[in-house]
Amino acid sequence: MTDAFSRCHPVLNFFYFAVVLGFTMFIQHPVYLAVSFVAATAYSMWLNGVKKVLKINFLLTLPSLLIVALLNPMFNHYGVTPLLYIESSGNWVTLEAMVYGIVLGCVLFIMILWFSCYNQIMTSDKFIYLFGRIIPAMSLMLSMALRFVPHFMAQLKVIRNGQKCVGMDVSNGKWFKKIRYALNMVSILVTWALENAIDTSDSMRARGYGLKGRSAFAIFRFDNRDGIVTGTLLALMGVYFGGM
Numbered sequence: 001m002t003d004a005f006s007r008c009h010p011v012l013n014f015f016y017f018a019v020v021l022g023f024t025m026f027i028q029h030p031v032y033l034a035v036s037f038v039a040a041t042a043y044s045m046w047l048n049g050v051k052k053v054l055k056i057n058f059l060l061t062l063p064s065l066l067i068v069a070l071l072n073p074m075f076n077h078y079g080v081t082p083l084l085y086i087e088s089s090g091n092w093v094t095l096e097a098m099v100y101g102i103v104l105g106c107v108l109f110i111m112i113l114w115f116s117c118y119n120q121i122m123t124s125d126k127f128i129y130l131f132g133r134i135i136p137a138m139s140l141m142l143s144m145a146l147r148f149v150p151h152f153m154a155q156l157k158v159i160r161n162g163q164k165c166v167g168m169d170v171s172n173g174k175w176f177k178k179i180r181y182a183l184n185m186v187s188i189l190v191t192w193a194l195e196n197a198i199d200t201s202d203s204m205r206a207r208g209y210g211l212k213g214r215s216a217f218a219i220f221r222f223d224n225r226d227g228i229v230t231g232t233l234l235a236l237m238g239v240y241f242g243g244m
Helices: 010-026 030-048 050-075 095-121 124-131 136-146 148-165 175-206 224-243
Strands: 082-086 091-094
Touching: 010 030, 010 095, 010 124, 010 224, 030 050, 030 095, 050 091, 050 095, 082 095, 091 095, 148 175
Parallel strands: none
Antiparallel strands: 082 091
8 A cells, every 4th residue: 555655756755765664773761752652553444454563563572572582681681670580691681671571572663663664655666766876786676575475475376376276285294295385395395486586687687787877767756745754754853953
């Protein structure tokens, strides 16, 4: 799904997500994290749908949050409020380390939500438009990497449907055959990914991508609306820094 913000200039899209992600990573005040979480959740639900966010993001990232929250006190023993003494290691589990682990888990959770919004707004053509002339090879690699996972999942679904038609799906047979069918699908998927990368590289080379002096057509224009949005974002940044 697209919205009005996705139709703004790519510079504004990238600037917004860079600021939001940077602040979320480096400023771990609980009030700010709560605001960032609410905003990321609402925007992700708007772009990706409520069901997808609840099913994928929460079910997959909440366990990661708990793992980070529990692992941090095992390795970080700073703090002044001891809760539990571990005889095998001779260290205390402190309240401060546990709280910091929960904060780190929340940051990871919020970052995943923001990146789900980023993948919808910052398409590959926008990314290449911004960085294609500065770092052409790197921008192409990053663009391919960012769209790698959704393409991988879509192609895996196609491969699995084909395997089902010939009775070689992972849901058929005993466990040994299931493993063999799964490995076969992984082999097909990896082969497809390598061939797709080679085709993309040959196509971009044939078009002269990265050559010095090469011109490129772009549909993006910085208009009055983008100027207003830029001023608004800068004003909000000023308010935020004033609050800090």
